[in-house]
Structures are given as C-alpha cells and as structure tokens.
Amino acid sequence: MQNIKIVPEGDASLLIQFEQVISPEVNQKIAAAAKLIRAQQISGIIDMIPTYCSLLINYNPLVISYEALYKRVESIVRMESHSEAGKKKVWEIPVVYGGTYGPDLGAIAEHAGISEEEVIKIHSSKDYLIYMLGFLPGFTYLGGLDEKIHTPRLASPRVRIPAGSVGIGGSQTGIYPMDSPGGWQLMGMTPVKTYDPDRETPILVEAGDYIRFVPVTEEKYLEIKAAVEAGTYEVTVHEGED
Structure with missing residues (x-):
C-alpha cells in the first residue's frame, strides 16, 4: 500500500x-x-x-x-x-461553439493568441479524463486541457450560466449540468443533459470515464436538442483498452 x-x-x-x-x-x-x-x-x-x-x-x-x-x-x-489498466469509456458530446452559445470564445482565443477556429480544433482534438464530479450534480472536472488554451476564470462570475454550457476555468474544462452561477469562460453549449433528475440514472457519466467534444453546427445542435427533449437521442459511447 x-x-x-x-x-x-x-x-x-x-x-x-x-x-x-x-x-x-x-x-x-x-x-x-x-x-x-x-x-x-x-x-x-x-x-x-x-x-x-x-x-x-x-x-x-x-x-x-x-x-x-x-x-x-x-x-x-x-x-x-x-x-491494472481497464476499459476506457469515451462519451462523445456534441458542442456548438461560439456565438450566443459560447460568448467567451473570442476572449479565450485572444488570451491564447490564436484564432477561434484554432481554439475549437484544440479543444475538440482529445479525450478528457473525468477526474471527479462535484460543485453541482453531474458537473465534470476534466483533465488534459491543452496549455495553449488555459484561460483564467472571469473576474466577476455570472449570476446565471445555462445548463449545457461548456467552459474553461484555468487549466480545466467542463460542462455545466444545470442553470447556475459560475465564473468559467464559456466557449460553447451541448444539448446533451449530463444531469437529468427524471432519468433512471440521473448522472450520465462517471469519474474515470472520458469525454470527447464533437463540434456541430447550430442546425445539428437544434436537431439533437429536439431529440433529447423527445427522449430519442442516445449519446455515442466508445469502449476500448486504456
């Protein structure tokens, strides 16, 4: 031991x-x-x-x-x-980046000295380990964010951040599972509910799983959102050896 x-x-x-x-x-x-x-x-x-x-x-x-x-x-x-190494479970989370969905994407890009497109490419290019869940039910603390896009939290936190918002706080990235106050820089939004109290398993993911962000258009986002609300959408999951 x-x-x-x-x-x-x-x-x-x-x-x-x-x-x-x-x-x-x-x-x-x-x-x-x-x-x-x-x-x-x-x-x-x-x-x-x-x-x-x-x-x-x-x-x-x-x-x-x-x-x-x-x-x-x-x-x-x-x-x-x-x-010993076990099976790696990766959840594909669709995200629409920028615009009203990610109001801080420009600030993140400016802080990194790169374009918004490059920020999106970097953010969606790897699998993020879920180290733990906390702060809110289903809030994911993800490790492995590229240092190029590490971004300080907001000086003044927002009173309300919409559920599904994807943000960066320092060296971490994560998903807000419900409407709440918060100080992370918002870069996009997912229609997937990582927390749903009406679901048989309210919290979608577990610590030790991985998340892969997949960029989608606004049209695709709205399509998936409608399917989520109708209860017909299934998140894509990959499993393999670590």
Whole structure:
C-alpha cells in the first residue's frame, strides 16, 4: 500500500488517500479501487465519492464498524489488480461553439493568441479524463486541457450560466449540468443533459470515464436538442483498452 493511507473522516466516513498528485495514473487507481469495493457489496456502505487524490466512503456505523470496514478496504486496496489498466469509456458530446452559445470564445482565443477556429480544433482534438464530479450534480472536472488554451476564470462570475454550457476555468474544462452561477469562460453549449433528475440514472457519466467534444453546427445542435427533449437521442459511447 505504498503512498496509500486509510483514515477516519468524521464518525461515519472513511477516507482512502492515494498519492497527492493530479494524474491519470492516480485517478485510474481510485476508479479501480472503487470498482473493486463496489463489487464486494459490503453491507453498511452508503456511497463512495472519488476525488482527484482520494476516495471517500460513507457508511452506516450501526451496520459496520470503522475497524471492520478498515480491514475490508485495506485488503482490497492491497490487490495489485486495482492498478491494472481497464476499459476506457469515451462519451462523445456534441458542442456548438461560439456565438450566443459560447460568448467567451473570442476572449479565450485572444488570451491564447490564436484564432477561434484554432481554439475549437484544440479543444475538440482529445479525450478528457473525468477526474471527479462535484460543485453541482453531474458537473465534470476534466483533465488534459491543452496549455495553449488555459484561460483564467472571469473576474466577476455570472449570476446565471445555462445548463449545457461548456467552459474553461484555468487549466480545466467542463460542462455545466444545470442553470447556475459560475465564473468559467464559456466557449460553447451541448444539448446533451449530463444531469437529468427524471432519468433512471440521473448522472450520465462517471469519474474515470472520458469525454470527447464533437463540434456541430447550430442546425445539428437544434436537431439533437429536439431529440433529447423527445427522449430519442442516445449519446455515442466508445469502449476500448486504456
């Protein structure tokens, strides 16, 4: 268990601390450990919350004690298999960039010293690892943004950012799952609902998955949006080895 610590976090939570760096390798260990723990179906575990460098386990102390849970978790994270590569799940998220959908695209391009078209090309050219979900239900913290388009947050956050907005905040990019205040620079919008409380699985993606942004025209955006509202749209998903 090199560089891994297990500590109590309050009276009903256990925290597994991995290496304190933000990296795909650490994230893979966290996601794999969560998968192994979930597979054990340990009675008393309420939920698990992965973050950049740790995995928080909330449990019912009336069902399982901290000591008993510690032993179970310790034996699981000792398994070498939790660091092995697994299948890479990539969600294709259509995005209409610029204009009223991405009012800060010009500012992002100006900050980078490149054209808006080049910003779009860079932003949509790779798969982004979902390190964790937070801030809002289904809000994705994505890693791997090209340094060329790193952009500071707005000096004055907006009071309302529409659901589906795709933005950049410093070295990260992400999708706003619902209307909310926010300070990220907005570059586009997706019609896909990453959070829908009426859906059987409200949050579309999971930490450890990947997102690939696919540029679309406004016409295509509106077409997909109508299909999403009608419940007939299915997000394209690719799976393969890491």
